[in-house]
Amino acid sequence: MAGPFDRFADRRAAGRRLAAQLQRYAGRTDTLILGLPRGGVPVAAEVSRILRIPFDVFVVRKLGAPWHPELALGAIAEGGIEVRHEEAMRSLGVSAAELDEVAAVEHEELRRRILAYRGERPRLKLEDRMVILVDDGLATGSTMEAAIAAVRHLRPARIVVAVPVGAPDTCTRIEAQVDELVCPLRPRAFAAVGEWYDDFGQTTDDEVRALLAAE
Secondary structure, three states: OOOOOOOEOOHHHHHHHHHHHHHHHHOOOOOOEEOOOOOOHHHHHHHHHHHHEEEOOOOOOEEEOOOOEEEEEEEEEEEOOEEEHHHHHHHOOHHHHHHHHHHHHHHHHHHHHHHHHHEEEEEEEOOOOOOEEOOOOEOOOOHHHHHHHHHHOOOOOOOEEEEOEEEHHHHHHHHOOOOOOOOOOOOOOOOOOOHHHHHOOOOOOHHHHHHHHHO
C-alpha cells in the first residue's frame, strides 16, 4: 500500500512537492517555466508561484491510436514539431496514413488551443534562457518528447524537465534527451499518471486561461 508521501492530493500539491526539489532555480531571471496543457499548467503555476519564476503555456497534443485516443503513438507541438513512435505503430498495426488522419485533426486542435490560451499574445522568448518543462506526470512520454524537440528548435541555454511522477523506463528515456530531469516519484508499479493523485479531475480551458491571466 502506498504511503501518504507516495501520492499527491491534487496538481497544486504536486507542484509544491516539485518546487521543493527545484529551489536552486528560485528567483532566477534567466529561467522560464513552461506548463504542458492542460494538466501540466496548474502544476507549473504552483511551481512558478513558489519559485518566483515567470511561466507560460507550451501547447502539445497527443497522437492517439485511431480506435483508442488515449493510447499515445506520438505527439505534435508548437512550431510544427511532430514525434511518432514507429515501433508502437508497427506493433499495433497502425499505418502512417492512419496516423496522418489523426494528426490532421490534432493540428487543428493545437491551433485552437494556442488561440484560446494565448490569444494574440506572442509566446515568451526562449532563446538563451533556462527552460523548465512541467507536466503532471510521464506515462509514455510522447507529449514531453514533442515539447523537448520543439523547445530545442528555439535555442534555449538549457532544458530541464520537471514532473511529479513518472514511469521509470520513460524517465530514463527522457533523462537522456535533456540537461536535467526532476521527478520525485518513480514507482515501479506504474500504470497511469492519475493513479498517483487523489484528485485528478480534468483541467479545463477556462482554468488554464485563469492561471495564465493571474501570472
